[in-house]
Amino acid sequence: MAQLDAVQEKEWLLLARGGDVEAFAPLVAAHQRVVYRIALRITGNPQEAEDVAQEAFVRAFERLDRFDPARPFAPWLYRIVHNLALNRVRRDRTPAVLGDWLEDERGTGPEAAAIAAETLERLRQAIAGLPENYRRVIVLRHFEGLSYQQMCAALGVPLSDVKSWLFRARRALQKSMG
Amino acid sequence: MANLRESEKASEGGSEAADWRAGESPNSRGSGGAHLSEGDIHAFLDGELAVGEHAAVQEHLATCEQCRRELAALRRLFIALDELAPAPDLVPTVRARLAGLSPALPQRSWRRWLPLALEAAAAVALLAWAVTRPAAFWAGLFGTWPADFGAELSGWWSGTWGSIVAWLASLWADLPSWPADTWSALQAWLGSLPTLDLQLSLPQWALWVGLLVVACLVGNALLLRRAALNGHTQ
Numbered sequence: 001m002a003q004l005d006a007v008q009e010k011e012w013l014l015l016a017r018g019g020d021v022e023a024f025a026p027l028v029a030a031h032q033r034v035v036y037r038i039a040l041r042i043t044g045n046p047q048e049a050e051d052v053a054q055e056a057f058v059r060a061f062e063r064l065d066r067f068d069p070a071r072p073f074a075p076w077l078y079r080i081v082h083n084l085a086l087n088r089v090r091r092d093r094t095p096a097v098l099g100d101w102l103e104d105e106r107g108t109g110p111e112a113a114a115i116a117a118e119t120l121e122r123l124r125q126a127i128a129g130l131p132e133n134y135r136r137v138i139v140l141r142h143f144e145g146l147s148y149q150q151m152c153a154a155l156g157v158p159l160s161d162v163k164s165w166l167f168r169a170r171r172a173l174q175k176s177m178g
Numbered sequence: 179m180a181n182l183r184e185s186e187k188a189s190e191g192g193s194e195a196a197d198w199r200a201g202e203s204p205n206s207r208g209s210g211g212a213h214l215s216e217g218d219i220h221a222f223l224d225g226e227l228a229v230g231e232h233a234a235v236q237e238h239l240a241t242c243e244q245c246r247r248e249l250a251a252l253r254r255l256f257i258a259l260d261e262l263a264p265a266p267d268l269v270p271t272v273r274a275r276l277a278g279l280s281p282a283l284p285q286r287s288w289r290r291w292l293p294l295a296l297e298a299a300a301a302v303a304l305l306a307w308a309v310t311r312p313a314a315f316w317a318g319l320f321g322t323w324p325a326d327f328g329a330e331l332s333g334w335w336s337g338t339w340g341s342i343v344a345w346l347a348s349l350w351a352d353l354p355s356w357p358a359d360t361w362s363a364l365q366a367w368l369g370s371l372p373t374l375d376l377q378l379s380l381p382q383w384a385l386w387v388g389l390l391v392v393a394c395l396v397g398n399a400l401l402l403r404r405a406a407l408n409g410h411t412q
Binding site: 025041123127167174 | 266
């Protein structure tokens with residue numbers, strides 16, 4: 001899905017404010033990845049993150065009449081998902097990651113995007129080059145969202161092994177990022 | 179947490195030893211400069227600490243620059259791994275949930291059809307007005323243009339409808355089960371269709387057909403835009 005430019009986004013927002021559900025769909029498509037990532041960082045669980053992200057979009061649509069279209073849509077939306085995710089996690093347990101996610105999501109220009117793409121490619125190759133056990137724990141933790149105990153059950157190994165593999169794998173990946 | 183780390187090391191046996199710095203429990207940390215263990219930092223970011231431990235680590239991070247730097251470095255890795263993680267397509271489920279909400283917002287749903295309805299009404303009104311103008315109106319407006327095209331079209335209208343009726347009659351003859359009185363009623367209705375006195379010249383026809391095409395294109399632009407909306411969500 002191509003990103004929307006500011007003019008296109010404003011057009012869709014104005015239609016969506018009138019209750020047009022179909023006009024809201026391009027906005028969902030444009031922001032879903034970031035919204036999901038924010039929810040995932042806070043909840044630490046892909047299923048919960050998906051629920052929270054969906055709920056964030058629904059809440060945003062319901063509250064569009066309170067949103068000033070002259071202001072950027074993304075920070076307002078990200079604040080909704082942030083609060084929803086925190087409420088969900090505080091209800092159940094401690095948050096996985098707390099921090100200035102907005103700083104992370106703030107774009108810093110084409111040069112930064114190019115650097116990020118190069119870093120991601122190095123990281124992708126580093127994951128592929130990990131020993132199998134290290135790669136499995138990285139996938140189970142970061143792509144599947146399993147807890148330490150769930151990884152123990154999935155892999156059939158003690159907690160100490162899971163932690164050891166995970167921490168070493170992360171160290172190796174950090175080195176690859178430079 | 180220090181006790182936990184000791185018991186985990188004891189249970190490892192033949193498996194790989196955990197390679198983390200020895201650290202004290204956050205609860206016992208004083209001002210002597212002890213740092214968080216690697217395990218603490220990882221577990222903190224993974225959300226695997228109990229509430230009390232989590233709070234203790236946060237308290238330590240508030241005062242320890244080195245641990246904050248290590249946490250930030252690990253967090254950058256987490257963020258990069260998030261970028262590589264597959265993300266679900268939320269559009270279908272969000273759309274379905276919002277569609278379920280739309281009955282609660284009836285005052286908003288009809289507005290999007292208003293422009294198209296106005297376009298269609300304007301096009302129909304324009305055409306109806308045009309074909310009911312007498313020939314003298316157009317002659318006065320456009321000058322002495324030939325009017326035989328309209329006469330030819332009128333003749334086609336009458337002749338063609340007559341041919342259609344005859345064709346249907348032959349078709350009817352092959353349908354033995356069709357009620358006779360219904361066919362008589364249909365014949366009468368077809369015969370009553372008006373013949374239009376289309377005394378317009380070719381340029382006048384071209385003008386009105388052109389205006390009708392423009393009205394249809396503008397109206398369809400709204401429909402195509404709706405299709406583009408759906409395309410955006412693919």
